[in-house]
Structures are given as C-alpha cells and as structure tokens.
Amino acid sequence: MEILGIDIGGSGMKGAIINSETGELVSKRYRIPTPASRNPGDMAQVFKDIVDHFNYKGPVGCGFPTIIKNGVCISTSNLSPTWKNVNAEKIFSEACGQPVTVVNDADAAGYAVMNYGIGKGKLGLVIMITIGTGLGSGAFFNGELIPNFELGQIPYKKYKKIERWAAASIKDRENLSFKKWGKRFNVFLKLVEVIVCPDYIILGGGTSKNFDEFKKYIKIDTPVVPAHLGNHAGLIGAAVAALRPHVKN
Numbered sequence: 001m002e003i004l005g006i007d008i009g010g011s012g013m014k015g016a017i018i019n020s021e022t023g024e025l026v027s028k029r030y031r032i033p034t035p036a037s038r039n040p041g042d043m044a045q046v047f048k049d050i051v052d053h054f055n056y057k058g059p060v061g062c063g064f065p066t067i068i069k070n071g072v073c074i075s076t077s078n079l080s081p082t083w084k085n086v087n088a089e090k091i092f093s094e095a096c097g098q099p100v101t102v103v104n105d106a107d108a109a110g111y112a113v114m115n116y117g118i119g120k121g122k123l124g125l126v127i128m129i130t131i132g133t134g135l136g137s138g139a140f141f142n143g144e145l146i147p148n149f150e151l152g153q154i155p156y157k158k159y160k161k162i163e164r165w166a167a168a169s170i171k172d173r174e175n176l177s178f179k180k181w182g183k184r185f186n187v188f189l190k191l192v193e194v195i196v197c198p199d200y201i202i203l204g205g206g207t208s209k210n211f212d213e214f215k216k217y218i219k220i221d222t223p224v225v226p227a228h229l230g231n232h233a234g235l236i237g238a239a240v241a242a243l244r245p246h247v248k249n
C-alpha cells in the first residue's frame with residue numbers, strides 16, 4: 001500500500017509517499033518551511049498544501065514534535081503554546097479532508113528503523129534519538145513502542161531541558177564545531193545510559209548524517225549507530241503509523 005507520510009519539525013514540514021511493505025519512498029520528498037508563527041491554523045494550512053501537492057486521497061500518517069496522546073498535543077515543546085491540548089489529528093484531518101493519524105515524531109522515526117532499518121529484529125531496550133530542533137526519543141522494548149519517551153526533557157544544569165543545550169539547533173545557533181557539540185551530545189547520551197540503561201541507541205535526524213564527524217566524541221558503553229534511513233526515518237515511520245492502531249495510547 002502507498003501512504004502519505006508527513007514529518008513535522010520546528011523548521012520544516014515534509015511529505016512523501018511511502019510503500020508500506022518496503023518502507024521506501026515512492027515519490028520525491030516535498031518540503032515547506034514551518035510557518036514562523038508555528039500555530040495550529042497556519043500549520044494546518046501547510047499540511048493541506050502538502051496533501052494537495054501529492055493530489056493524495058487516503059490515510060495520512062504524521063510525526064509531530066510534541067507529546068501526542070490519542071492525537072492530542074499534550075506539551076507544546078518547541079512549537080507555539082497555542083498547540084496545548086489541541087487535537088492535531090482533528091485539525092489536520094479537517095484541513096486536508098483525509099483521515100490523519102498523528103504520533104510523536106521520534107516515535108515515528110523509531111518505528112521506521114525498527115521495521116525497515118538497523119533496529120529490525122533487535123530485542124531488549126532500543127532507544128532512537130532524533131537530533132534536530134530538539135532532541136527526540138523513541139523507546140522500543142522487544143520491538144514494541146513505549147510511546148512518548150521524552151529524554152530530551154532531562155534537566156541539565158541551568159537548562160530546564162538538556163535539548164536546549166545539546167540539540168542540533170543549538171549547534172547551529174551557537175556555531176559550535178562538531179567537537180564542541182559532540183561533547184555536549186555525549187553528556188546527553190551518558191545521562192540516557194545511566195537513567196534508562198538501553199541495549200542499543202540509534203541516531204536519526206539531519207545531524208545523524210554527520211555521524212563520522214562526531215562519533216569520536218561519543219564515549220559511552222552502549223552501542224550507538226546512525227539510522228541509515230537518515231532524515232527520511234521520520235517520514236517513513238509517520239506513514240507506517242497510519243496503519244498501526246496500536247501506536248495509539
């Protein structure tokens with residue numbers, strides 16, 4: 001089956017048609033910058049524009065960068081506070097006229113790597129970390145998703161959340177070298193290791209493409225590997241989530 005996946009981030013909203021059997025993109029990726037307001041009305045309009053671009057009819061899966069419970073945005077994170085308690089599934093479905101399933105973006109990315117990527121068949125506790133505007137995390141135990149694991153929210157020193165010190169957006173904002181940022185990211189991974197004791201960590205999001213540049217600064221015992229699906233993991237997993245009702249919680 002071919003399904004439209006839409007991956008929403010703090011800087012871009014991306015869509016592609018995915019083959020749900022193989023996890024492959026069967027269209028080109030289409031990206032529109034996230035509206036500066038980051039509010040529900042403006043983002044729903046962009047959502048509709050992406051669906052219209054593909055002239056798509058059918059179920060749409062969406063990865064969204066906040067905690068999502070039953071389609072509702074529980075914490076607003078790096079988006080506008082106007083998202084708080086908004087039913088993202090409802091407003092996106094109404095905007096585009098198609099049924100939409102919304103899940104957390106890192107859960108979606110993890111879904112892709114566990115189904116089609118390097119996480120396939122991995123047992124124990126696998127943590128997918130997405131490095132982007134924030135630090136997302138998707139947790140899988142023996143292949144089953146534990147939704148809304150929010151490891152980027154761990155408080156660190158004066159920061160309410162460690163993602164405000166170690167995300168890719170901070171690397172860009174502070175113009176940090178891979179060495180400087182990689183050391184920060186390693187502090188984050190160390191905390192993850194101490195707190196949840198994973199068996200395996202998989203890295204996704206745009207910055208994971210540069211793994212070779214920062215892998216030498218990662219000094220933890222848990223194996224850490226990049227998701228070879230790279231930045232497409234979010235899109236692929238979003239599409240697949242539309243077919244997997246058990247992602248609902």
Ligand code: BGC
Pocket residue numbers: 064065066067077078104105106107130132133134135136137150152163
């Ligand atoms: C949010 C997470 C999200 C991550 C990546 C964080 O700020 O709290 O829900 O997965 O950003 O977008």
